[in-house]
Amino acid sequence: MLIRGGRVVTATGERDADVLVREGTIAEVRPGLAASGDVIDATGLLVLPGVVDPHTHLLLDTGTARTADAFESGSLSAAAGGVTTFLDFAPQLPGQRFAQALQSRLDLIEGRSYIDYAIHLNIAHLPEGWERDLAALVEAGVTSAKIYTTYRGTIFYADDWTWYRLMERSREAGFLIQVHAENDAIVEGMAQQLVDEGKRSLKFHGLARPPVAEAEAVGRGLLFSRATGSPVYFVHLSTPLPVDLISEARRSGVQAIAETCPHYLVLDESRYGQPDAARYVMTPPLRDLTSQAQLWDRLARGAIQSIGSDHCGFSLSQRAGIDDFREISPGIPGVETSLLLMHSFGVVPQRISRSDLVRLLCTNPA
Ligand SMILES: [Zn+2]
Structure with a gap:
């Protein structure tokens, strides 16, 4: 052809x-x-490599809610947005070994995706003999896992001991640890304070998860990386300070990677004051316009290395009538729109070049 x-x-x-x-x-x-x-x-058209979306949650069952898409519809939607490979996450349920978590996910995907895919594990606990299991994962082609520093009390949360032990091992195993970075005590404390003041509507979703929670957890991860020599990848950064902490650490040899998502670059926290606020509930939340402009600046300077959609598509009907930020399963769809948004809001106004677009969406994630 x-x-x-x-x-x-x-x-x-x-x-x-x-x-x-x-x-x-x-x-x-x-x-x-x-x-x-x-x-x-293709006369008059741009010819780009396929987008590699390093961060999707198609068909995610959180235990209390399930996303609106499945792998057939989700991968079709990805293809329509120029994505040729997505990387999805396999949650490790209580009592599950790594291989079981992986197999459960593969059973859902195999034969159902229209495009290429790969899997990251979501590690929440370390069963006895996990070191061997980690090596087996790498042999099976799974070379990365995300840990969540927040959502304590759910299937996702991993404590610092779990995180640190993983990183003590990961470099040698050829494995990359990814981190959802939000200090759990800060977001829980802030949410409780708001609730005590009667401020539980969606208008307060942004306030409930302050930027300092993200920066603190990134700082912790950079320290773990420095102490263990293992690389670390921070997903969906929403504010400039953690990006700057990562840049500083990279200059002194720490292998850290910063990812952000299109929604932090094209939407801002004023959405939470609008009647359709339910559309925009994701974690970390949307931030103010100053923070957004600073993220664009970091992106243009090469301080952010990767863009993922963090696609997690709940339907509006699943959120209808819920005006309490603690009661909504967070997530926003995006696998189909990443390329278009980054082109329209990044390349067209000349914030980033076309080559930057390809580097951030295709080459680096690949
Ligand atoms: Zn995610």
Whole structure:
């Protein structure tokens, strides 16, 4: 197949060229290639690599709620948004070994996705003999796991001892620990304080999870990384301070990676004051416009290395009539819209270049 006449964009530059695909693999990229088989006319169009979304939660069952999509519909939606690979998470339920958690997830996905996929584990506890299990995961092609520093009392939470022991081991095992960074005591304390003051409506969702909670947990992770020598990846950063802490640590040799999501770049906390606030309940929450502008600045300077959608699609009907930030399962869809949003709000107003777009959405996550 030949994609002819387009503007080919990569992480390092762009040029007018044809793209020749042979047996599912890109064989050649240069102008004036001879056609063999199907020809797609891309004259006047951009030709980008497929988006690799490193962070989706399709068909997530939290134990109290279940997302509105399944792997068929979710992967179709991803494909419509230019995504050719997504990385989803396998929750480790109480009592489950790593391999069981992985298999339960694969049983749900296999044969149902329209595009390529890979799995991160969500590690919540370390069963006896877990060190061997970690090595087996790597052999099975699973080389990363997320831990949650918050949601204590749910299937997701991992305490610091679990997190630290994992990182003591992960570098040697060839494994990457990802972190949902929010200090649990701070978000729980702040939420309780608001509730005590009678402020439990969705208007207060943002206040309940203050930026300092994110920065503190990132600082802790950077310290663990420094102490253990293991790399660490922080998912869905919503504020500039933790990004700056990561930049500082990287300059002194810590292998830390910062991810943000399109919603923190195109939406702000004023949404929580609007009648349709339920659409925007995700964690961490949306922040103010100053914080948003500073995130764009960090993105343009290369201080954020990865963009994930954190797609977690609950329907509005699941949230209808709930005006209490503690009662809503958080999450916002996005796997279909990441590329469009980053192009419209990033490339078009010249906040980032087209090559930045490809680097952040395709090359780095890959
Ligand atoms: Zn997530």
